[in-house]
Amino acid sequence: MRKTLALTEATPELSGLSQSEFLSEYLKETSLNNLSRITVDIHLEEASTEEIIEHLKVLIPRWKRQLKMKSPAPREYRFGKSTFRKIIEYRLIPMMDLIFWGEDNGIKIPLSLISSLLHEDSDNDRDEGMLKATDYPLAMAFLTDASYLKSLEDYMMENNHLKDSPVEKHVEDDRNKKK
Incomplete structure (x- = not known):
């Protein structure tokens, strides 16, 4: 069974954390384990595509580490x-x-x-x-x-x-x- 977390009404504290930093802190503090899905809202007007991609490249591995997720199995077949x-x-x-x-x-x-x-x-x-x-x-x-x-x-x-x-x-x- 998979667990899911959605922070729909959560807002960052006034300490100036970005929403992604807030989510990382929330995951760290709540010590949620075995979570396999996170729903994230991305405000497309607030950043360029490249900026969003770069943030996700940093955040996703961090969230996976914090949630102690296993790496996905490598693909058995490579398409080319x-x-x-x-x-x-x-x-x-x-x-x-x-x-x-x-x-x-x-x-x-x-x-x-x-x-x-x-x-x-x-x-x-x-x-x-x-x-x-x-x-x-x-x-x-x-x-x-x-x-x-x-x-x-x-x-x-x-x-x-x-x-x-x-x-x-x-x-x-x-x-x-x-x-």
């Missing part, structure tokens, strides 16, 4: 440009669509049929063995393992400047740099 390349080259999205369609209709589509449907006229011919060893497990991981989606979210946040670029173009540019 090579993953985008695999999604395109292995045609994982159409494969996931076929897997969903099969599930909805109570049909197990043989990998040999998936291979011929997805890769028959492809420059990147992928036979049933390749699908069984690599493509199908990766598609199923994307469909069933939350760490894959969390890793994708992490990648998207780290590369927010690329959000308006088509994935195919992004991967193509990466390949051209290596040649």
Whole structure:
């Protein structure tokens, strides 16, 4: 069970503490343990984006230390440009669509049929063995393992400047740099 703290009506003492300093002092003095969530109001008009980010970079580790929080487990899967390349080259999205369609209709589509449907006229011919060893497990991981989606979210946040670029173009540019 997770505990949550929300300081909605709390105001700093007249001693001149900022709200973030007040929250830090409050956490220290109350000795709350096992708290996993803090709700913080950010007054966006009072500081620039960069200032808010810098404050949070300092405050969040401090609050985690004060609350004796454990570090999150490292991601088991790292999402990157090579993953985008695999999604395109292995045609994982159409494969996931076929897997969903099969599930909805109570049909197990043989990998040999998936291979011929997805890769028959492809420059990147992928036979049933390749699908069984690599493509199908990766598609199923994307469909069933939350760490894959969390890793994708992490990648998207780290590369927010690329959000308006088509994935195919992004991967193509990466390949051209290596040649």
